[in-house]
Amino acid sequence: MELNSIKDAFDRVTNNKRLSASKSEEIIEQVGLEIEQALIRLQSVNDASPTNHRFVLTELKTKLKDIAPLTHLESTQKELNIALSKYLKILEKSFIPDISKAYRNVDCDIHTVNQIIASHFYRGGLFDIGDCFIDESMEPEAAASKSPFLEMYPILEAMRSQNLQPALSWAAANHEKLEQSGSDIEMKLHRQHFVEILQNRGRDEALDYARTVFPPFGAKYMSEIQKLMACLLWAGKLDSSPYSDLLSPVHWDKLGEELTREFCNLIGQSYESPLSVTIAAGVQGLPTLLKLANVMTMKRQEWQSMKQLPVPVDLDREFQFHSIFVCPVSRDQATDENPPMLLSCGHVLCKQSITKLSKNNSARPFKCPYCPSEIEAGQCRQLYI
Structure with a gap:
């Protein structure tokens, strides 16, 4: 809703600016035309007496007064200023420049x-x-x-310069580790190198390369190798063959990304920078934190001391690295001692919440907090996430 109001205000500013510019051009053009016509009349007057000149200039002054350029320009500029002023107020209201109020004192190892x-x-x-x-x-x-x-x-x-030798050497040196992790990066590197040889050096060198490197991969990548062998029939004209997609520059970009991912995996590092991921997740959760901080303005000490936020901060799936469950009743995160439990109606609560609702009586029915169903604690089943 806020974004819609911002967009509407921005559109009004844009429209007023366009109208103001168009009106200004129209008035300037009209004034220029009157001046040009007056100059022509001054030059065509046979009697060069001051009286005739004065008459032409007086008539020009009257026409310019009727046009009233300053009045028209001021009115359009005023409308533009009003729209711009309202737009700035909406921006100030929608975007909070001071995000320090969402800060909490958290102990961390510097x-x-x-x-x-x-x-x-x-x-x-x-x-x-x-x-x-x-x-x-x-x-x-x-x-x-x-x-x-x-x-x-x-x-x-080297890969950006379409030189695969360093990458192939790295893949060969880490062949066993890559194989254990189920990576196919080595085969993809050989495939790309084969295509480059076929395209730039010809069929014979490409065939020699295939005979040298592909046999160890035959059992696992036979269909891929057969496709590459078919490319030999299109030597010199691969770009017009059914396999022209192998020449796409996209393969180089994807290969670089995949090598980076596999390299980081082998050294025990994540593909993306932890700092970048943390900041991106923080930016996404910041609006919720700011709203919560505003609500708790009068309870600043409590805001700084609370160990758990009273509301969930929803993040996109890209920031969810493991499955968790937060009880919708107690707001506690599930643990081994307090696992998620599936109710007979299909809703899920933590075990401790069910215990409280049933007053620690497995046969005593209680009402589900989210539907009219009557539930017995003994019929609830533990979920494994």
């Missing part, structure tokens, strides 16, 4: 935070900035996260 920040720089290839941060924060142990990415980035740089 050394761990510094290591996360340094790792974020190294992960992004900003090695000089990472080194500078480590020096200024005096966290020399954080430099340990640098060396793996020093190995990864030259491989990615």
Whole structure:
């Protein structure tokens, strides 16, 4: 709803600006036309007496007064200023510039935070900035996260130049680990290299390469290899073949992303920066936190001391890394001691909530908090998430 009102206000500003500009151009053009006509009349007057000139100028003055350019320009500009002023007020009302009120005093290990920040720089290839941060924060142990990415980035740089040799060497050196994790990155690298050889060096070299590298992959990727062998029939004209999609630049981008993912997986790191994910999740949950902070303005001490938020903060699935259940009655997160329980009506509550509702009597029926059904605690079944 707020976004709609902002958009409507913005559209009004845009329309008024367009109208103001159009009106200004029209008036300026009209004034210019009258002046041009007056100049023509002055030049065509046979009698160059001051009286005739004065008459032409007086007539021009009268016409310009009738046009009233300043009056028209001021009115359109006034409407534009009013619309712009209202738009700014709506923005100020909708967006809270001070987000510090949502801040809570949370104990954290500053050394761990510094290591996360340094790792974020190294992960992004900003090695000089990472080194500078480590020096200024005096966290020399954080430099340990640098060396793996020093190995990864030259491989990615070579791939951007369509040089797969460093990537193939890395995949061969980590063949067993990649195989254990179920990765097919090595086969994809060989496939891309085969296509490049076929496209740039010809059928014979591509066939020799296939005979050298594909046999170990035959059992698992036979259909893929057969497709690549069929490409040999289209040497020199692969772009017009049924397999032209293999030449798409998209394959290079996807291969780079997949190699990064597999590389991070082997070194025990997440594909995305933990710092980036944390900030993105915080931005998404910030509106809820700000509203809660505003509600609890008079209870600032309670806001700072509470161990659990009284309302859930909904985040997108990309920020959900494990399945959890929060009881809709008690707002407690499920644990091994307090597991989620499925009621006979289909709703789910935590075990402790069911115990309280049934007054610790498994045969005593109680009403489901979310529907009219009568439930017996003894009929509830534990859910495993």
